[in-house]
Amino acid sequence: MVSSPRDHVPVADLVEELLSTDGPLTIVEAGEPVLRRGTEPFDGQLDPALLARFVEALRVTMHAAPGVGLAAPQVGVPLRIAVIEDPAPVPEEVRLARGRVPQPFRVLVNPSYEPLGTVRAAFFEGCLSVPGWQAVVARPAEVRLTCEDESGRPVDEVFSGWPARIVQHETDHLDGTLYLDRADLRSLSSSRAMAERWTQPTPREAAESLGFDLP
Template identity: 80%
Template sequence: MALPSDRAPLVERVEELLAAGGPLPIVPAGDPVLRRGTEPFDGQLEPALLARFVEALRMTMHAAPGVGVAAPQVGVELRIAVIEDPAPVPEEVRLVRGRVPQPFRVLVNPSYEPVGDGRAAFFEGCLSVPGWQAVVARHASVRLTGQDEYGRAVDEVFTGWPARIVQHETDHLDGLLYLDRAELRSLSSNEAMAERWAQPTPDEASAALGFQLP
């Protein structure tokens, strides 16, 4: 457990961020905070400050907009992330990608492990790497363990797109970006995505750009 003197700089950092009001600034790729990993949350922020920080993460996610934000993406090296996905996608996309609505959730000290051998590959992006997307093959189903913001245990299996979100955000807490796992030949600008690769699956992109799918 961190000592009070160890917590002071972290608390000051969070209070400084919250003092500005509104959505928090997203840290872009290239900042070392995205690569150092995070320390487990063990009460470094007292409950009222934690609640304010969580609400700021939620506001930031909505404003971006995105379906998840991890604490390092706002410069805070704590093992905390938030996710939420209204999944406003066509039925065909929902069925192919397994993208179903996810309510707002706080993940504290999360970790995941694969469930089965299935993998799924789709384009994904990141708020810390704006303007680009790439195909990432991820576990189709994962078991997530950790806690919520109230310290209650979380032990749940996620499948489809929710499993992808959980893996993406948890990876952030380990100092990983989605590009570390991506098929780099698939890297496409948002403009190219809109013009060429809006199909439910990346099959056409795979054939045209020359990368393999699992």
């Protein structure tokens, strides 16, 4: 495997380099090794001031994309840190079908999740690191998240509906997993197809037309 010069750069120096320019950070796309190698637990590699600057840069980048979550590897940093935030500006029928409710800005440090129960929900999902495509992913409908926040305070919280999906998607990034690894690839649809065909609150019509199963 060919290594990148950045593989040997201390993570604090890498973050300082990324933050040396103003504006959103560059989001790396599928095919970049940093998205597949997993991450190292955060254990003070960034001092509090640098961590705060990095978190703010993740927030700015997430908003600019726009997206509802962003993990550190998506900007080239192999640390177990992610941010999420979802204003959920969706019609009522979508909110009810997907359980999509607003989520405040949160920082997830060293997160992990475990499914609660056996119910799974399947919806189209996309990723800022896989632009132009969406696919249906069946995920646990409810999960328990454990992590710390940016100040080191412990978090132990249950998420359901769309917030549970966001938590799983972003935590998966920290393990080197992309949503496509969990997707039914018969459902893979371009942004154009999504806009023209699959705007319904659930993927039921897509499943019937494209020939894939739903849980």
